[in-house]
Amino acid sequence: MAEAIERFVPDGATVAMGTALEPLIPFAAGHEMIRQRRRDLNLVGPISDALFDQLIGAGCVRRVTAAWVGNVSEGLGHCYRRACEQGIPRAVEVHDHSNFSISLALWAAAWHVPSLPTRTLLGSDILRTNPGLTQAGDLVHVGAVRPDVVVVHVQRADEHGRAHAWGPLGITEEAGLAADRVIVSCEELVDPSVTLSDPNRIVFPETKVVAVVHEPGGAHPSPVQGHFKRDHAFYRDYAERSRSVEGFEAWLKEWVLDVKDRASYLSRIDVESLRVKTHRPSVPADFGDE
Amino acid sequence: MSDYTAQEMMVAVASREIRDGDLVFVGMRLPVLAYAVARNSHAPTARGLFEVGLMRDQPAEKFLGTMGDPSNVTGALWATRMSNAMALMAQGHVDLGFIGGAEVDRFGNLNTSYVGDPKHPRVKLPGSGGGADIAILSRRWVTLMSHERRRLVDRVSFVTSPGHGDGSHRWRKRNGLLGGGPSAIVTTLGVLRFPEGGGEAYLATVHPGHTVDEVLSETGWPLHVSDDVSETSAPTDAELTSIRRFDPEGFWTRG
Numbered sequence: 035m036a037e038a039i040e041r042f043v044p045d046g047a048t049v050a051m052g053t054a055l056e057p058l059i060p061f062a063a064g065h066e067m068i069r070q071r072r073r074d075l076n077l078v079g080p081i082s083d084a085l086f087d088q089l090i091g092a093g094c095v096r097r098v099t100a101a102w103v104g105n106v107s108e109g110l111g112h113c114y115r116r117a118c119e120q121g122i123p124r125a126v127e128v129h130d131h132s133n134f135s136i137s138l139a140l141w142a143a144a145w146h147v148p149s150l151p152t153r154t155l156l157g158s159d160i161l162r163t164n165p166g167l168t169q170a171g172d173l174v175h176v177g178a179v180r181p182d183v184v185v186v187h188v189q190r191a192d193e194h195g196r197a198h199a200w201g202p203l204g205i206t207e208e209a210g211l212a213a214d215r216v217i218v219s220c221e222e223l224v225d226p227s228v229t230l231s232d233p234n235r236i237v238f239p240e241t242k243v244v245a246v247v248h249e250p251g252g253a254h255p256s257p258v259q260g261h262f263k264r265d266h267a268f269y270r271d272y273a274e275r276s277r278s279v280e281g282f283e284a285w286l287k288e289w290v291l292d293v294k295d296r297a298s299y300l301s302r303i304d305v306e307s308l309r310v311k312t313h314r315p316s317v318p319a320d321f322g323d324e
Numbered sequence: 325m326s327d328y329t330a331q332e333m334m335v336a337v338a339s340r341e342i343r344d345g346d347l348v349f350v351g352m353r354l355p356v357l358a359y360a361v362a363r364n365s366h367a368p369t370a371r372g373l374f375e376v377g378l379m380r381d382q383p384a385e386k387f388l389g390t391m392g393d394p395s396n397v398t399g400a401l402w403a404t405r406m407s408n409a410m411a412l413m414a415q416g417h418v419d420l421g422f423i424g425g426a427e428v429d430r431f432g433n434l435n436t437s438y439v440g441d442p443k444h445p446r447v448k449l450p451g452s453g454g455g456a457d458i459a460i461l462s463r464r465w466v467t468l469m470s471h472e473r474r475r476l477v478d479r480v481s482f483v484t485s486p487g488h489g490d491g492s493h494r495w496r497k498r499n500g501l502l503g504g505g506p507s508a509i510v511t512t513l514g515v516l517r518f519p520e521g522g523g524e525a526y527l528a529t530v531h532p533g534h535t536v537d538e539v540l541s542e543t544g545w546p547l548h549v550s551d552d553v554s555e556t557s558a559p560t561d562a563e564l565t566s567i568r569r570f571d572p573e574g575f576w577t578r579g
Contacts, residue, residue: 054377055391081450101451102450103450104450106389118448132452132453133406134456137406141407153500156460157496158486159483173500200403201397202376202392202403202405203377203404203406204376204406205406206405207405208405257394258394260394263393269389
């Protein structure tokens with residue numbers, strides 16, 4: 035992971051993460067960005083369940099292009115508030131979206147057009163605060179948002195970059211197509227015979243994927259269908275401790291800065307209590323051809 | 325089982341807003357419980373749509389911290405991408421949506437973005453999420469909110485999710501908004517509703533144990549009171565049983 039972030043996420047990059055909304059959030063990748071002291075990132079996402087708040091609190095972020103930033107089960111993002119209200123640790127610029135409009139912004143980039151029209155956001159003041167949105171008559175034109183890099187966590191991938199993800203995908207596909215490059219982290223690194231047995235389940239074209247990181251538990255505390263439940267208590271603890279700057283800094287030191295890698299992070303958590311134990315595999319699709 | 329919390333009252337009222345056969349854009353928190361209650365009582369053929377990219381009929385059997393919890397995926401009718409869920413709503417196929425809010429005004433406009441000047445906000449709220457989309461595109465929607473003067477304000481300073489705009493007749497239609505707008509504001513004290521075709525909220529019912537005067541003093545504008553204002557029906561035992569089955573620890577309903 036350290037190498038992937040070092041090579042493919044430079045300072046100032048536009049980075050999409052958390053594109054499946056609450057599940058599959060690439061926390062391990064985000065924490066590595068914090069450890070490597072990335073600066074001036076433009077974070078792109080639909081809603082962000084705590085990860086953007088952590089990056090903002092750590093001073094990595096210049097701009098947020100998203101529909102919602104906070105803590106889904108707990109409410110407000112305290113670092114996001116401090117950054118917007120008091121410039122602590124630094125001010126962030128916000129390009130507000132709705133969930134629908136950020137999806138359209140990424141589809142516009144994916145299809146290489148300057149904008150896409152929609153009827154959502156008519157009558158919303160979001161049109162006033164985001165320079166990428168313009169109204170013409172009864173349509174809103176959503177300007178393209180092109181990430182430099184998208185980071186996703188998935189259930190399994192092979193070394194050639196073919197990633198299988200399942201469950202709801204949010205805006206993951208358009209983010210991957212829009213982006214210049216994709217970093218995949220995965221629960222399981224599998225043989226290509228597994229991924230190619232079901233090409234419908236491959237989320238991105240392999241031509242976009244620049245790195246595959248085998249990072250089991252890399253989405254904790256977010257859920258991974260078939261592997262991990264959501265760690266609600268961890269989100270609650272983060273919300274409480276991040277209420278003050280000092281509390282956040284202590285949290286960051288304990289869970290990010292003083293942590294060498296994901297394995298040592300996971301050694302501090304009761305992983306077994308979060309692991310999915312009742313498995314429900316789907317029936318395989320028959321790709322027979324003659 | 326006659327004791328219940330203000331949140332349980334809100335869930336019961338919200339569940340009654342769901343009609344059988346409705347496609348409901350469910351959202352988060354209390355509406356998730358309201359959907360489960362409705363499905364298990366008067367709306368057995370309702371379907372739920374979640375912007376994360378899910379459609380369900382049966383509510384998830386386990387407690388949900390978020391719509392993306394694995395137990396909300398198990399047994400889904402459809403697991404897909406967000407833009408597919410939004411496509412259904414853009415076509416007017418979503419009958420009812422639920423939106424949470426920090427502030428609502430007399431015309432049902434919601435603010436979940438900024439308190440004060442957006443360039444130098446006094447409070448930065450998390451943002452729209454799918455709220456603005458639901459507000460504009462669903463056929464009708466309901467918001468749930470704690471009834472406090474600082475939340476029910478005369479006019480919101482920032483319209484994240486438009487209700488009936490400036491309250492003028494047919495404001496939504498004139499401004500190109502497809503859906504019908506807010507039909508109710510369900511609070512901890514009562515239920516506010518809107519006239520056909522939009523306009524200003526009025527007090528329709530007051531929850532048991534509360535008074536009209538209390539509602540008026542906790543509302544940030546001179547609230548119209550319906551001539552036939554009545555008492556909200558208390559949660560039934562069946563509703564409470566259902567709520568407690570889906571929120572056994574009281575994560576959402578024990579404040």
